[in-house]
Amino acid sequence: MVTDIENQLEIFREQFKRVQDEIGKVIVGNDEIIKGVLISLLSRGHVLLEGIPGLGKTKLVQTISDVLHLSFSRIQFTPDLMPGDIVGTYVVHESETGEKVLSFQPGPIFANIVLADEVNRATPKTQSALLEAMQEKSVTVGKVTHRLDLPFFVLATQNPLEMEGTYPLPEAQLDRFFFKLKITYPAVEEMHEILDRTTQVDEPSVERVLGRDEILGMRETARSIPIARSVQEYAIQLTMATHPDFESAHPLASRYVRFGASPRATQALVIGGKVNALLDDRVHVSCEDIRSMALPALRHRVLLNFEGEAERVDPDTIIEGIIKDTPEPVE
Template sequence: MSQDPTTDDLELDIDELQTKLARVREEVGRRLVGQQRVLDDLLACVLADGNALLESNPGLAKTLTVRTLANVTDLDFSRVQNTPDLMPSDITGTEIIREGEGGSRDFVFEQGPIFANVVLADEINRATPKTQAALLEAMEEGQVTAAGETHALPDPFFVMATQNPIEQEGTYRLPEAQMDRFLLKILVDYPSLDEELAVVDRYTGRVDEAIPVEQVLSREELLDAQTLTREVPIADDIRERAVELVRETREADHIEYGASPRASMALVVTAKARALIEGRAYVSEDDIERMAKPVLRHRVVVDFRAERDGMTPDDAVDELL
């Protein structure tokens, strides 16, 4: 990964960034109807330089959303369809023999689909644990190791994974260690009646080509935006509330496993990102409350009694808030 620039080296300032973020939301909206909350969470994830897990039933435009966001931010996009027979090398790449001049043969590393800025790992829970583990190093370190050699991934790099919550046949549960690698878990809900009517109107008429969108942020500007995000000030009492909220997940009676300090960092940095998206240059208490569920819902496990009573991780976070 490249070294972060200092604030003085940045071509963007906060006002200009907020203007561009508003345009990003507008451009993605040319293809996407509704789902503004999902888009804002994905934007926060990108600004915070993290990975996202999107959970929903099929047909709710997860692929379209991620692909369009990549188009608008000038990022290379790659899609991996996970299946039980997918091998780790199918994702990371493998060494192949290539013939050179004079009949010589050399081993050459052939890059897999992981070598993109935005990798959509579709139905990640259909891949075997061995293949899921192949994503761990990439998600955490921004690199892959093959045949004893380490290969750096593009910068910036994001894994946007999807999973279906209701279909469990032929799936493999993601281990907690991998779930914690995701900065946010984003739930994608069904559209409202008006939104669904708009989708039908937009995509059932005569469509000669995909709806065009304009590139708003370059890769360099996006890297600057990630640096600016971490520069957003946060008051001591709001930072303390974020940390206390995470710590309370480890002490609540109805939570079997609480969140680690990684969740505290995720909550603060995504709150900073949300502040920028909302047009502010400071973090409010509302930012902490808004990002609490996406940050914590996949990092806490309610005990069997609470689960028996119908409590979800979101309910547990609500109670703590």
């Protein structure tokens, strides 16, 4: 038994490192983003990537899909995109016997990795087409529910600028994203590396190093990590501190937050913490793991009130304040 567990752990770490290294061949820097995306993938979650144009969001997702031996589809969200364009629709075609029949034509959502590029440019109606798929891993067209192939992993990107004519994602949809990751400008050294790699004749390429079964196995391993009640209590305290009406609400939350994070946020903290513990060569979750997951797991689940919007308060500031002021359980 011990040997089995040790083997699983070894495989997990080795496979994760291979994926990370392979992605690193194309993507320069952004180690935390890559790690966050992979943690989401292994936690059965979806990721919302936010960053200004040109920082490599789409490139990152494409590289991940290249590294993983999984089906990949890309949906460019535009205002005229319809739900049927995502989930698929019934089309009339002529059978071999010459008979006209309706058959389901699956949309791009039927893939293991779906890149929803600039997701906030589509209408809420179209955005909501993703809701069922992301949460239930299935889509219903007409009266038929179609199961999606696992692993199903949605990577959505959005641009924080050029907000005109966009449709900000509703809270219900935001909550379905496991993590929200913010891509920032690369450092100068990283810029040199990007230029070196992308302005030569041969551009770097990646190999597929991880298949579907390996990913599902890694997911099982991650979920097996034990977590003590006190650490779980810490995750709950962090989440509840974002609720302005909760008795232990953080002062910043009381002032600037309209609605705090949902239980999904606590789930993200704990599951993400488990993957993080595995990556840190541990088989138990610590409060440090929970803290490291707090920003990506909570930032999009904290809904600012009018005062917070007016003062342009960054939810990260509130979460950092909560992390700083929430003590770890003694026992």
